[in-house]
Amino acid sequence: MSDAGYDHAAVEQRWQAAWDDADAYRTPDDVDDPTYVLGMYPYPSGKLHMGHVRNYTITDAYARYRRMRGDDVLHPMGWDAFGLPAENAAKERDTNPRDWTVDCIDTMRDQMRAMGFGYDWDREIATCTPEYYRWNQWLFSRFHDEDLVERRDAEVNWCPHCETVLADEQVEGEAELCWRCDTPVEQRELEQWFLKITEYADELLEDIDDLEGWPNSVRQMQRNWIGRQYGAEVDFEIKDHGPVTAFTTRIDTIHGATFFALAPDHPISEELAAEDDSVREFIEHEADPEGDEPNGVPTDLTATNPATGEEIPVYVADFVLSDVGTGALMAVPGHDERDHAFAEKMGEEIVPVIAPDPETDPESEPAEGEEPTVPDVSEDAFTDDGVLVNSGEYSGLESEAARERLTEDIESAEEATQYQLRDWGISRQRYWGTPIPVVHCEDCGPVLVPDEDLPVELPEFINTTGNPLDAAEEWKKTTCPDCGGPAERETDTMDTFVDSSWYFLRYVSPDLEDAPFDLERANDWMPVDQYVGGIEHAVMHLLYSRFFTKVLADHEGLEHREPFTNLLAQGMVQLEGEKMSKSKGNVVSPQRIVEEYGADTARLFMMQAAQPERDFDWSEEGVRSTNAFLARLKELVEDFVSNEPDGEEDAIARYVANEIDATIAIAGEKYDDLTFNRALRETQDLTRTLRNYASHTEPHAETYERGLAAVVRLLAPVAPHLAEELYTELGNDEFVVDAPWPTASVDREHVDKRRQLVENTREDVRDIIDVAGIEDPDAIEVVVAPTWKYDALEIAVESDADNLIGELMQESHIREQGDVAADYGQDLQAEREALSMTLGPEDEHDALESAAWLIEREFDAPVSVVHADEVGESVHKNAAPGRPAIEIED
């Protein structure tokens, strides 16, 4: 227990036990379409870190909020339990990955309980159990049935340190480093299993448009990753080698193709390398696709430009990639920046063939009958679409029309679509993953393990430098399911992203023994309504999950084609502006914070520190003041309970009641869109108002209690333990977890105007006292403007007449005011653009009167709020709607 706080350990343990006893977070199988709230399941690495705590506090708060709103909620948790770190840790500690992983899971589960996360633990899953991974194997077979699995020789990313193949997504940065160990990645040829995600490229791309509950940044990252481009494939004839196909999105520029380039691993390049030393030297030592500038080497070959018939030189160049397009490129230096840089370096011709379109670029408009202005491309390429020039019969066509015509006219040309997305190589030469359910037979080749023989379970771990499955001789030996002959098991395991591509479906029926998930229930419960996790999963995990969902929809009867309706990518918890990391030694341990201040403090501090998407800095001082806030709230409730007040239902009580309604209305909105920080700020403001109320006067018991009960419930999603404690102290029998969300029937706009008026008025009083140097005011009078000014304002807001004053003067009760009305009319005219309606004179009077106590408290002087007609004109002449006049006696 910390000095200023309360006995958080006792409170938190009491309520955790009570929730457990009551099964408070269980979701029965028979509920109808619960709200599905999910945090990305963690890798069990040993201990929860702050990133986990933030991630799971967000989902927990939202799940609790939805529960209080009356929803059935599904909020499960599990473990992404396969993966390389467990294998490495097991080697280091001379244990095995399973025991190590189970220990980590136990530790982290205890920590999650201590944080008060309300999960349905009956639905817990761990991907490393045969009960789970058998379904990875089963799904692999279903994908195979549907021709979505392929085995092929492939150039793969190989990390020499981890001794494993990496997916493209696991290779990081320009330097191509292993995502786990930062070792530079090498290339190797290996037979690999692929899932054919490219079959779904179009649908994966097009459906992104409908994911309106996802952050735009993530949607754009997925679009870029899929990288669809429309263009054309066209053949260039290379002497002695025949036609070579190039892909281009700009066939309209083909007349400007002044050279041709081949990827270093294009078959022709490899042929040339056998005879030509300079080509071999380039391919083996100089080519650097990641380099800052394009490099290449000339060859003796020429290619025929099919549009011009000209012979153009052929290069082998490192900026041409064999896995993008066709590995061959028609280079148009006048209209492509990279081709331009290369042409300058090699002294190749740069010919402009596109001019700016006069219709979209009026500055370049040619005089009637003249040619368009040919751009100067000697320094820089002109990369926009435009009008063709120097292009024979095609000159004068616009780019788009020219692309169509040229694709039609050039014999070898045809429309083509190209993607950045590659098929998903899932083979890993590692132990701690799902065995790929295949045996290799000398006669039959690779054969699937029949469903009835699944799961193929992992053998005991063998501590070896290579793949432990290769060393498991007994396990490897088997018989062929097809011919009964001797066969060997596949020793590759699956990328763990396979496990996470469907785990959200397993929670629906975690113990089901004859299918990966209960189809009917999944159709009812899916998709996940709110998914929360790190931005680092914006591409791989989310794209693969979408892919699996679509395959399951096409072939297994799932009635949903997208897994996650709303996605929130939470920001980082930093320390002094830097990401927390063990290597930097700037890690704040959640465990220490919980021990010292309690889980409620940790949760509340995090959620009020920033909007969930934003990064924020951990602050020990912020934690302490959060803890102090909770302690003061506890005191406030206890004081009320032990000594119930009996004040009047006066203007102050009305003010407090209004604030309670306003807070409930705003906080609910903010919880809805997961901006917890805003909801919590409102809640803390209301708490302060209640405390001021109690110290200013004897509170009206009913109003005051309603306020306390509202605060407790508004805090319950974020600080659930103390909320339970205080809700009980306020005399409730049920859990606050199951309590109804407080309701308010107020209009947000009214609330905002009322608060603005009060705030501005207090500010004005401060200014006057300050400017006039008043030490100790005797009385403060607040004068609401005369009614005619409100009418004039309304006319000014609604009218679009040029002559506003004239229009105002048509109203007799305004005209009667004479010069004063004319002056006010001029004020309105001057600010006309910015005018908006205020509350009416009665509502303003009421708002100010009920807030008068705040001004009295601040300046220690009596405050009276009056209408203009109760005072002389000299007093009210400065009063305006939204801006009462202020008189101070001293």
Ligand SMILES: [Zn+2]
């Ligand atoms: Zn590595």
Ligand SMILES: [Zn+2]
């Ligand atoms: Zn066989």
